[in-house]
Amino acid sequence: MNKSDSERIAGYLERLGYVWTDKREKAGVVVTTTCGVRQSAEDRVYGIVPKIKKENPKAVAVVTGCLAGRTDVQKRLKESVDIWLPINDLDGLGRRLQNIVPRHPTSVIEVGCRGIRKSDSSPASRRTRNDKEGSIGGYLSINPKYESNISAFVPIGNGCNNFCAYCVVPYARGREAYRPAEEVLAEVKSLVKKGYKEIILIAQNVNSYKSEVRNSKSETNPKSKIPASPELQRGEQNQKLTPINFARLLKQVNSISGNFWIRFATSHPKNMSEELIETIAGCEKVCHQIHLPAQAGDNEVLKRMNRKYTREHYLGFLKKIRAAMPDASISTDVIVGFPGETKQQFKNTEKLFRQAKFDMAFIAQYSPRPGTAAARFKDDVMKREKKRREEALTKILRQTALTNNKKYLGKTVEVMIDGRKNEVRFGKTKTGKNVKVKTGVNGKMRIGDIVKVKIDAVKEFNLSGTAARSLK
Ligand code: SF4
Structure with missing residues (x-):
């Protein structure tokens, strides 16, 4: 963001x-x-x-x-x-x-x-x-100077209403405000027209997205496996604005013609929905890469964090995601040493890590943020214990990520090239895995090309392979 x-x-x-x-x-x-x-x-x-x-x-x-x-x-x-x-x-x-x-x-x-x-x-x-500048909607409407020529962040909203006990965002950015769907779609269309290959929809909590959209036949991709929702189909007939949520926004972005991938962040587990999982699974441009911050694996700690879900709810959604998309890569955020987190409570987070089999995790040692609810709690987990907990989770993560990556060995996957060094190219799979690509027969790969790569070696956090042929 x-x-x-x-x-x-x-x-x-x-x-x-x-x-x-x-x-x-x-x-x-x-x-x-x-x-x-x-x-x-x-x-x-x-x-x-x-x-x-x-x-x-x-x-x-x-x-x-x-x-x-x-x-x-x-x-x-x-x-x-x-x-x-x-x-x-x-x-x-x-x-x-x-x-x-x-x-x-x-x-x-x-x-x-x-x-x-x-x-x-x-x-x-x-x-x-x-005229709109100065308001949150106006700020999101400003045309950015994109840093990359192939990949663009497109904010769909800003701010947060959730007030997790440790987090400054609701104070620093204010309450949730969402960008009109028509404006998001216009920005994506313009980026795709300019040749952008990766669109990353961002908001503090994409799952709370709300807007309205006027659907049109020209936006409907006949190849899409996901039919427009009944509301959108009705909207198509009478051209009225119809309410849409994030899943429906994804369908709309997916239906924009062009050769590009869609990623998004971040999803709050309490707002995850089956509709969204089905949409990600069914939209051919939406990457099977889901970042779902767990923050803790113990229900008592989750309650004190004001996260409003339980470990059972969280693991239930992971099960649904993997049933709908067996290839999905799942990453998370977690805080170790939250005030009052006992050794036993931390063990529940370790257990969650083993069960969740994450591909990636951003593990943070708790530090109090002034002005937040948790800043009033006693920061009672010693620094060296926080470090030990971070290392323990990192060890589990390395094991699960490596096991997940071994499934890629011998497979041919699509990779979007985003960097190069001499004859070696670097890129990402649709599941967000970093790949080192030997050019093989395809020595002319450019940044932004999507190529088929046969994976012949894997590590915990990256894959490597040889390019078979360019798709685009
Ligand atoms: S952690 Fe995320 S959901 Fe919670 S208050 Fe911060 S931005 Fe909002």
Whole structure:
């Protein structure tokens, strides 16, 4: 989401007349998109932001993202930041930049919390802004400056209503707001027309998506195995707006003509539905890669986390997913050492890991986030115990991921090429597995090509094989 925010900020600044620079020390404006999900992410910001100001004191330093609204962060970084920007107030950035005489009027650089993206700017022309900017819907409507030529994040919503006890998102991003389906579909169509091969629909909780859509025959893909829903079929006849949820949005995106793959993140287990599983299984462009954050495997801990589901509910959905899509790869997020998590409760998370047989997991040691409900709990699991728990889950993950990957040995799978080094190409399967591709007979593979690859070696977190032939 932060990468997508950065792309939208870059698009907004371009509309104001700014251009990218790759010389950070000469940039006129530097935007840092911050992440506050864990203390380690926050600590990186305390390193990056002062460094930017030190190497280029004349730059207008803007900080946005999850940490921008925290008064303690503002106090700590006050010497290094000129503008604190709520992510849904890009109009505010335009106004405030206009009030600050650019000290290097020729460049802007944008920094994401997970890497540095470079840009150039020149605030020569300031075009009229879209009336909708300044609202959350308006912010999502801004045309982004996409970082990649083949893969694009398309936000379908922002914010969260769930208030998990450890999480800052509902405070930092506000309540859920969803983008009109027509606008999402228009952005995807435009990307596909430009040759994008991978569309990643993103929101904090895609499963809560709500909108309306006017269906049309031109959007219906006759090859789709999934028929339009009865509501959409009725909509097709009378052209009225009909309500749609995420599963139906996926069907609509799937029915856009073109040769592309669809991924999405993130799904909340409490909102997972059988309709969504059937849709993913039946839509030929939707990748069988599902990220379903479990967070814990113990019901008492899940309750204290305010997750509103049980381990039985979670495992039940995994069973349904694997029954509908035996090839699905499933990843998760989990927190170890949540306040009060006993050794026995952690054992239940280990058990969940063994039962779930994850392909990937993002394992975080709990750190209190100021302002959240859990920040009031006693952070009573020792650091070294958190580390031990993280290592224990990593060990299980390595075993299950390797066992899952062994099923690919000798199989030929589709791989989208997204990188290269000399004669070797890198890419991803539809299930999200990283693949190292020896070019074989197909030496002319380009970034964005989808090729058939015969898998001849596997590790825990990647596969390798030889290209058989290019599909596109
Ligand atoms: S669902 Fe929970 S963890 Fe996810 S963004 Fe919302 S509050 Fe945070």
